[in-house]
Amino acid sequence: MKIIVTGGAGFIGSAVIRNILQHTKDQVLNYDCLTYAGNLESIPDSLTERVDTDTLAPRYQFIKGDICDAELFTALLNQYQPDAIMHLAAESHVDRSIDGPALFIKTNVVGTCNLLECARKYWLTMPAQKKSSFRFLHVSTDEVFGDLQSDQLKFTEQTPYAPSSPYSASKAGSDHLVRAWGRTYGFPVLITNCSNNYGPYHFPEKLIPHIILSALQGKPLPVYGDGKQVRDWLYVDDHAQALLKVVKEGEVGETYTIGGNNEKQNIEVVKTICGILNQKINDKPDGIEDFSNLITYVQDRPGHDKRYAIDASKIANSLHWQPTESFESGIEKTVQWYLDNPDWWQNVLTGKYQLTRLGDTQYH
Ligand code: NAD
Secondary structure (H helix, E strand, O other): OEEEEEOOOOHHHHHHHHHHHHHOOOEEEEEEOOOOOOOHHHOOHHHHOOEOOOOOOEOEEEEEOOOOOHHHHHHHHHHHOOOEEEEOOOOOOHHHHHHOHHHHHHHHHHHHHHHHHHHHHHHHOOOHHHHHHOEEEEEEEHHHHOOOOOOOOOEOOOOOOOOOOHHHHHHHHHHHHHHHHHHHHOOOEEEEEEOOEEOOOOOOOOHHHHHHHHHHOOOOEEEEOOOOOEEEOEEHHHHHHHHHHHHHHOOOOOEEEEOOOOEEEHHHHHHHHHHHHHHHOOOOOOOOOOHHHHEEEEOOOOOOOOEOOEOOHHHHHHHOOOOOOOHHHHHHHHHHHHHHOHHHHHHHHHOHHHHOOOOOOOOO
């Protein structure tokens, strides 16, 4: 299979690409414009250098491009001839969407609309057999559903949309467009709505890496409000495996909610990380005996959703997908990964990763 992954230099997109290169024989093209969140160092050379053993064609290619650029994306589709598109490119940080919503509308709504139109026109020209197996997978978030008011409820594929932030509203808009392209044009779309991910190669503005790296530097560990917001945490490789199942085996037109069945309050997550670091690090930064002493409560995010939780029984029953990591094993692995890979995160903190701007190959 030949797959285009948009946003493949980001946190989840890079996990999808690593999983494709490690666990399948597929070829993958990473289409990413490399915003601040795009980091090509998240896909190791040992993987990007792999070739198809029969044809010796490279299994990985990178094209620097914007999802709003219809001309470039159309040229790429016609030349690469993908069997599937996995669309992950997005602006993804809620706080940034509160400070500057316009970019979220441009990338997440207008960019997705542009991809849908380019991909639909390409799909219409495909030979019949390839056309019938083509798939467009739109990767979205559980934040489109707003927050759960009762401890008993979980989000399902039937939950009505009620986004709270400019980020989640822009993702909701893109989900509606994707569904409409399926219904109106018969374009073969699938949608996934997933809970919060965590794991290696996560950009340090997000809660878990931010806490790990701040603790390692002896800095305050900021916790929004009372820290009692509940999120359903999923290890990123489990999400990547779920997305590969959906694009290969999912039913066209369907939505799948994906979660880890790991509901935790933010404050529990922060204290768990502190406990792991307390055990792993003998030589703590100056004067710190217990990392949890660095916890600092800060003013809550406006409109902050209280609780998200996913009922993932549809994907479990129909596609036989289950997460493999418990929160306890996944968070331990994640902390250890940051301890073992200081080069990766130091390059992010210093901004050096933005110099890895390779592969400006253009399709014309
Ligand atoms: P990310 O911010 O880490 O990565 C986004 C990637 O998209 C970056 O590499 C960036 O350079 C690229 N990008 C942004 N604008 C682009 C544009 N105009 N053209 C081309 N590339 C562009 O995001 P992530 O956390 O990996 O999330 C990926 C997708 O999964 C998003 O659609 C997000 O909404 C969704 N999602 C994320 C989570 C989560 O917990 N992180 C959970 C569920 C769903």
